[in-house]
Amino acid sequence: MKVPISVLHLKGATLDGKGPIYLTGYGSYGIPYDIGFNSNLFSMVDRGVVAAVAHIRGGGEMGKTWHDDGRMMHKKNTFTDFIASAEYLVTHGYGSKDRLVIEGRSAGGLLMGAVLNMRPDCSMPRWSAFRSSM
Numbered sequence: 001m002k003v004p005i006s007v008l009h010l011k012g013a014t015l016d017g018k019g020p021i022y023l024t025g026y027g028s029y030g031i032p033y034d035i036g037f038n039s040n041l042f043s044m045v046d047r048g049v050v051a052a053v054a055h056i057r058g059g060g061e062m063g064k065t066w067h068d069d070g071r072m073m074h075k076k077n078t079f080t081d082f083i084a085s086a087e088y089l090v091t092h093g094y095g096s097k098d099r100l101v102i103e104g105r106s107a108g109g110l111l112m113g114a115v116l117n118m119r120p121d122c123s124m125p126r127w128s129a130f131r132s133s134m
Helices: 039-046 064-068 076-091 107-118
Strands: 005-008 021-025 050-054 100-105 129-133
Touching: 005 076, 021 076, 021 107, 039 050, 050 076, 076 100, 076 107, 100 107
Parallel strands: 021 050, 021 100, 100 129
Antiparallel strands: 005 050
């Protein structure tokens, strides 16, 4: 399964697998994680952080089937999609596994809890930080 990921980094940035990554996601209630202007990200991006949004199953980005494949008895797909997105970004040199930060808000807090319980290592020594808020 291919999971769309929106990525923002400085133009001309060296993606050598050493920098920090900020990854967020939602994947619930059929609500798409729309990409828009967010001035809070620019402070991080200006300092070399690669910011990314994983458009995981359960959200509304790819239609009803995408939403249905991430809910009820298929909710685990939401979590495995996020893990796969993090692994993809690290494997393809977008940043370092030791400098990965994940965040989810509201139902994304459930996502963070599940991901950290399913894969406390996530093929990575640690997930540097996470924040969940209602």
